[in-house]
Amino acid sequence: MSDKQALKARIKSIKTTHKITSAMELIANAKLSRFKNVMEENRVYASALSDLLKEILSLDFESDSLYLKENNSGKIVHIVISSDMGLCGSYNANILKEVLNLPKDEPLYVLGTKLYKNLKEAGYVIENDPRSIDDMSFEDAQKLMHKLLVSYQKGVIKKIDVIYTHFKNGVSFEVWQRDILPLKNEEEEKKKYDPLLFEPRVEVVLDDLIESTCESIIYALILESRTSEQASRRLAMENASDNAEELQSELTLAYNQARQAAITQEITEIVAGADAL
DSSP: OOHHHHHHHHHHHHHHHHHHHHHHHHHHHHHHHHHHHHHHHHHHHHHHHHHHHHHHHTSOOOOOOGGGSOOSSSEEEEEEEOOSOOOSTTHHHHHHHHHTTSOTTSOEEEESSTTHHHHHHTTOOBOSOOOOSTTOOHHHHHHHHHHHHHHHHTTSEEEEEEEEEEEEETTEEEEEEEEEESOOOOGGGGGSSOOOOOSSOHHHHHHHHHHHHHHHHHHHHHHHHHHHHHHHHHHHHHHHHHHHHHHHHHHHHHHHHHHHHHHHHHHHHHHHHHHHO
C-alpha cells in the first residue's frame, strides 16, 4: 500500500470515529440535561428532609437513638458509586483511585458494574452481587439502606459512608467521601431554629425520620453521581471529537502534500522523457 493509500484509509477511519464520538457527545448532553433536572428536583425533597432532621436535633431533649451513637464494635462499610459503562473520561479511574486507599478488610457495596471486577481482583470484600446503577430506583436504594440500618442497629456495622462523584457543573466534578452514620449533631446548629412542638413525641418521630433521611441521601448521591458521569462522558467525547477533527486536518494536509509531490514527480519524469527525445 502506497503512502497516499495509507493516508486515505486513515482519514476515512478517523471520519468514522468522529461521527461516533459526535453522536455519543449529543446523547451524553441530552442525558446530562435530563439527569440534572431529576437531581435538582430530588434535591428539594432531600434538603427539606435534612433541614427537618437538623431542626429536631437542635431541640434540647435526651435521645437513646442508636443512630446518634457510635458503635464500639462492627466494621466500617463503604458504599461505592461508579458507572456501568466506560468512555466517560477519568470518571471511574478517579473513584478507583479513592477506593484503593481504603483498608481491604473494610467491606464495600459497589453500585455500578464497571469497577466491580477491578475491586474484586484487588482483594476487596464486596458484599453485594454486581449491581447496575443505570436502572437503580429509589426503592432499590431504600432496600439497600434498610439492610445497612438493621446491621447498624445490631452493632454489626460501626460506620457507613459513601464514595461518590460530586457534581459542581458541566465541566467540574470530583470524588467525595460522605459519612452517613452515625449522625453528628453539630452544636452550632442548635441556635438556628425556633422551638417546635411534635405529635407524637419527638423521640418517637426521630428514628423514622433518620431512616428516611438516610434513604433520601443515598438516592440523592446516586443521582448526583449519574449526572457527573454524563458530564464526564460529554466532555470526553467533545475532546475526542476535537482531536479527531485536528488529526483529520493534519492527515488531509499530508495527503494533499503527498498527492502534489506525486504529480510533480510525474511532470518531472514527462519533461525528462521529452528532453531525452
